[in-house]
Amino acid sequence: MTKICCIGAGYVGGPTMAMIAKQCPDVQVNVVDINEKRIAAWQTDDLPIYEPGLLEVVQAARGRNLFFSTDVDQGIRDADIVFVSVNTPTKTFGEGAGCASDLQYWELCARRIQEVSTSDKIIVEKSTLPVRTAEAMERVLHSGDNPVHFEVLSNPEFLAEGTAIADLENPDRVLIGGHETPSGQKALQALVDIYAQWIPRERILTANVWSAELSKLTANAFLAQRVSSINAISALCEATEADVGEVAHAIGTDSRIGPKFLKASIGFGGSCFKKDILNLVYLCETYGLQAPADYWRQVVAMNEYQETRFVKTMLRSMFNTIAGKRIAILGFAFKADTGDTRESPAIRVCRELAGEHAQVVVSDPQAIENAKLEMPDLLDQIEFEEDPYIAVEGAHAVALLTEWKQYKELDFQRIYDSMAKPAFIFDGRNMLDHQALFDIGFEVYSIGKGRKTHLK
Numbered sequence: 001m002t003k004i005c006c007i008g009a010g011y012v013g014g015p016t017m018a019m020i021a022k023q024c025p026d027v028q029v030n031v032v033d034i035n036e037k038r039i040a041a042w043q044t045d046d047l048p049i050y051e052p053g054l055l056e057v058v059q060a061a062r063g064r065n066l067f068f069s070t071d072v073d074q075g076i077r078d079a080d081i082v083f084v085s086v087n088t089p090t091k092t093f094g095e096g097a098g099c100a101s102d103l104q105y106w107e108l109c110a111r112r113i114q115e116v117s118t119s120d121k122i123i124v125e126k127s128t129l130p131v132r133t134a135e136a137m138e139r140v141l142h143s144g145d146n147p148v149h150f151e152v153l154s155n156p157e158f159l160a161e162g163t164a165i166a167d168l169e170n171p172d173r174v175l176i177g178g179h180e181t182p183s184g185q186k187a188l189q190a191l192v193d194i195y196a197q198w199i200p201r202e203r204i205l206t207a208n209v210w211s212a213e214l215s216k217l218t219a220n221a222f223l224a225q226r227v228s229s230i231n232a233i234s235a236l237c238e239a240t241e242a243d244v245g246e247v248a249h250a251i252g253t254d255s256r257i258g259p260k261f262l263k264a265s266i267g268f269g270g271s272c273f274k275k276d277i278l279n280l281v282y283l284c285e286t287y288g289l290q291a292p293a294d295y296w297r298q299v300v301a302m303n304e305y306q307e308t309r310f311v312k313t314m315l316r317s318m319f320n321t322i323a324g325k326r327i328a329i330l331g332f333a334f335k336a337d338t339g340d341t342r343e344s345p346a347i348r349v350c351r352e353l354a355g356e357h358a359q360v361v362v363s364d365p366q367a368i369e370n371a372k373l374e375m376p377d378l379l380d381q382i383e384f385e386e387d388p389y390i391a392v393e394g395a396h397a398v399a400l401l402t403e404w405k406q407y408k409e410l411d412f413q414r415i416y417d418s419m420a421k422p423a424f425i426f427d428g429r430n431m432l433d434h435q436a437l438f439d440i441g442f443e444v445y446s447i448g449k450g451r452k453t454h455l456k
């Protein structure tokens with residue numbers, strides 16, 4: 001029986017390993033993490049992350065061939081294949097601060113693997129890493145006098161939160177990078193054989209290690225760039241009475257452009273896009289490529305502009321003062337169907353509104369606890385209320401920041417009736433029926449579309 005160990009039971013490691021265990025009953029999967037609380041939660045039905053369909057997948061395999069533990073050393077020692085899926089945040093200190101990846105957790109893992117291993121192993125980079133990290137990883141792994149051989153593969157994960165289970169079950173592709181040596185190719189084949197148990201072989205792409213590493217950064221940079229591109233156009237639409245939805249539809253029907261990832265929004269969030277683009281920027285700079293570095297940096301700059309622009313629109317439309325006004329934030333997660341708030345645009349919006357002395361009340365069906373963790377310094381200034389109807393009571397404005405589908409079904413007449421007048425609504429996701437809201441009496445603002453106002 002092949003034994004897998006995955007270090008890191010987070011948003012990526014947890015769901016990915018649960019899917020491998022479910023699909024491959026002949027593979028034993030041990031997920032290990034230094035965080036005891038997280039591991040304990042994985043052992044219950046109250047999982048540490050919210051992801052539709054995840055519990056069913058975990059339940060199908062847990063206790064059979066899927067195990068969660070804090071015994072990292074034992075997990076490593078027993079394994080034939082070790083996935084490393086620990087977090088690689090943006091560095092906050094020293095050389096490359098604010099841009100480069102902080103590889104300290106990842107290096108600690110490599111050292112641990114090197115120290116405790118007593119048999120040859122395949123090491124799989126699951127975390128997103130800078131290109132050529134495998135080289136450094138190999139140096140660490142083969143330092144010292146442990147005779148064990150480690151073969152490093154890059155197998156970046158492309159799942160998106162909220163749709164992780166569908167993405168894992170039926171991915172566009174799986175990418176595996178290996179060295180072009182006999183042992184590299186043998187290791188690569190071993191991993192291909194695991195994925196091939198449920199994914200058609202033609203969707204399992206193989207590449208050299210550096211291409212695989214760089215493809216992950218590039219994929220995220222391209223996706224984020226599409227969002228920033230349409231958001232840049234949304235600003236122009238607001239100035240010209242063009243409608244960004246119509247523009248997106250018109251360009252998206254060109255098969256060379258395609259319709260996906262063209263939704264203008266308050267901005268992209270999530271743990272990956274900003275971090276990975278900044279990482280790409282840093283890599284370009286490291287290789288002396290200033291123009292490509294500047295090019296990609298603009299994608300992040302445009303995103304920050306979009307978030308700030310949203311708050312400016314709120315402020316201007318509400319007569320240039322929001323001090324003391326109650327503003328209800330509907331949705332704090334960085335996208336729907338997740339409780340994840342990392343890099344959520346809602347963070348900047350709430351901070352800027354609080355900076356204007358507005359009375360901010362945050363509502364979200366899944367992300368209230370994480371929202372509190374994002375703004376520890378503002379807990380006495382910001383209110384948190386899961387029930388949207390209570391959150392909007394007496395509010396001067398509602399700002400919809402996450403596209404939770406239940407927000408579409410809210411009774412907006414009831415909301416309007418309970419709000420202060422004039423009642424403003426700012427749809428940061430362009431998901432509501434703006435004409436219907438206007439007919440109820442709302443002042444309606446959205447992204448990249450003309451405003452609808454009853455005021456002279």
Ligand code: UDX
Nearest residue numbers: 008009010011012033034035085086087088105127128
């Ligand atoms: C992952 C990837 O690792 C990251 O590089 C990628 O860009 C996004 O997805 P994610 O799963 O979202 O990160 O991270 P997180 O939820 O923070 O999980 C990482 C886990 O690793 C944590 O539970 C943490 O406790 C664990 N960890 C970290 C260890 O077990 N050992 C360590 O030394 C460090």
Ligand code: UDX
Nearest residue numbers: 157158159160161261262263265268269270272334335
């Ligand atoms: C992303 C990548 O999609 C995934 O392949 C990678 O493995 C991790 O990073 P994720 O961050 O989970 O996944 O979510 P994604 O669906 O890509 O959305 C990212 C952000 O962009 C969200 O804030 C979302 O609301 C925003 N977005 C997305 C838009 O504003 N408009 C769009 O058209 C699409």
